[in-house]
Amino acid sequence: MSAQRADARRNYERILAVAMEEVAAHGADASLEQIARTAGVGSATVRRHFPGRRALLEAVFRERIATLCARAGELAEVADARAALLEWLGAFTAYAASARGMAAALAQEGLLDPEDGGDNACSAQLIQACGPLLRRAQRAGAVAPGVAVSDLLTLITGIALATERHPDAAAEAERLLGLVVAGVSPSVVTARG
Amino acid sequence: MSAQRADARRNYERILAVAMEEVAAHGADASLEQIARTAGVGSATVRRHFPGRRALLEAVFRERIATLCARAGELAEVADARAALLEWLGAFTAYAASARGMAAALAQEGLLDPEDGGDNACSAQLIQACGPLLRRAQRAGAVAPGVAVSDLLTLITGIALATERHPDAAAEAERLLGLVVAGVSPSVVTARG
DNA sequence: GTAATATATGGAGGGCCCCGCCACTTATGC
DNA sequence: GCATAAGTGGCGGGGCCCTCCATATATTAC
Structure with missing residues (x-):
């Protein structure tokens, strides 16, 4: 099977897209929770895809x-x-x-x-x-x-x-x-x- | 009367002394609450003497x-x-x-x-x-x-x-x-x- | 020395954030 | 379809920053 599930990949992409905007807007210390909220996922999912x-x-x-x-x-x-x-x-x-x-x-x-x-x-x-x-x-x-x-x-x-x-x-x-x-x-x- | 009460001045000095150590140890984003705790004062007192x-x-x-x-x-x-x-x-x-x-x-x-x-x-x-x-x-x-x-x-x-x-x-x-x-x-x- | 007063204090509460855990959902391979 | 493993998100804990307010205290006037 593929190394990653399709929906996981989708979430990854979406989080990354939101993160780009958020970082561009608020700099390096943008809120991870805000990113999760905007992306419509739980904060744990953000942490899963990007540890730290x-x-x-x-x-x-x-x-x-x-x-x-x-x-x-x-x-x-x-x-x-x-x-x-x-x-x-x-x-x-x-x-x-x-x-x-x-x-x-x-x-x-x-x-x-x-x-x-x-x-x-x-x-x-x-x-x-x-x-x-x-x-x-x-x-x-x-x-x-x-x-x-x-x-x-x-x-x-x-x-x-x-x-x-x-x-x-x-x-x-x-x-x-x-x-x-x-x-x-x-x-x-x-x-x- | 003096512009500042004596105990206030004392607290100011103490907070500043602690802050110096704390900043030296943890950099610019040292915890203000930690400083207050170490200095033995409430966090509000720190904020009063140093707004921000x-x-x-x-x-x-x-x-x-x-x-x-x-x-x-x-x-x-x-x-x-x-x-x-x-x-x-x-x-x-x-x-x-x-x-x-x-x-x-x-x-x-x-x-x-x-x-x-x-x-x-x-x-x-x-x-x-x-x-x-x-x-x-x-x-x-x-x-x-x-x-x-x-x-x-x-x-x-x-x-x-x-x-x-x-x-x-x-x-x-x-x-x-x-x-x-x-x-x-x-x-x-x-x-x- | 004592009363009156302005000044200073710190603890409680709200909001936000990061982090880890665990029961639940869902895509995937058979 | 179904079993299963991968993925998810809500919850609670801990921390920080900030504000408000009832209380304690130094200071001044008497």
Whole structure:
């Protein structure tokens, strides 16, 4: 028999659809009970399909993240390594800043320690997607060797978190990304002895 | 008569002391009821002295922020404008990354819009303290003119938020600050057309 | 010292949320 | 159709935040 019953699958889809709207409206700490109510199911059913808020958030953002990873694949073909990386970082920033709750979800994940091993997590996919772009840019001399993928993702996640309340969050986030790329005060190479 | 009764003042102090420990232990979303319980007062008393979690967090971090602002005053005397700014940014980063909840409190405040007018807020004090350092560095040509004080504070707040779960949060945050100061890829001045 | 008064307090109650349990329903394979 | 296992949802427990109000207490005036 199929691994999952048909009605269960239907409920899963419905809950996920409602969750997307609810998270978009109320951020990462949307009420699970409210989601259950709107979806017309019991709260236990939500918990069954998504054990814990993290699982739900992961599912909510999975598609968007997949799109982002695909974009990274395309950009690997672009000639200018630096431009490709910056383009992707910009796209990621735009997503993270506009999709409410995504940054929070990423921050609470194991985004920070890249060798976590949990390769099914969203952050792991992002790391895997961004890695080649970064390494190529580093080989081209556009980025210092000491910079890790997780550094970039952490910075952007932080920007998204800190600008979440801004009226025009996406624009502000992209502006700050530009600042980070260019450097606040890059004049001296070895900053702070 | 005095503006406040003596026992009220005592309770205020006690609640604040407990709140400091509790916030240090559980971050910005520590339980207000737990604080009340530990302090041996009713939860209503906590709410009376600190209407809303924000007010409590502000009080918790007030001293630390004052110290930070004082440090900015000292650094205004340092000859090297760039070094002075970077030193202060480093100090702020260390504080924000080590004091659990502080970054969250700042992010939820009106940190992002500098012309809010609420000059009693913590973020306003920080902006006022950092402003002279930044302007001096900009006059010295060490920082681009378009950079605002709130940009720097927002970036650092974001770094602190994104590194909160890191095993060695303070070190990681300072490392990322270094990256932001130096720039991820500063080679071309006008990033992304 | 005592009475009068404004001030401060904390416990009860309501609302919301997360979580786990268990009897009931329902799709599925024979 | 029927047996069965998968799926469901309501219920109760625990916690938190918030408000209200009767009570207790520091303070002031006499």
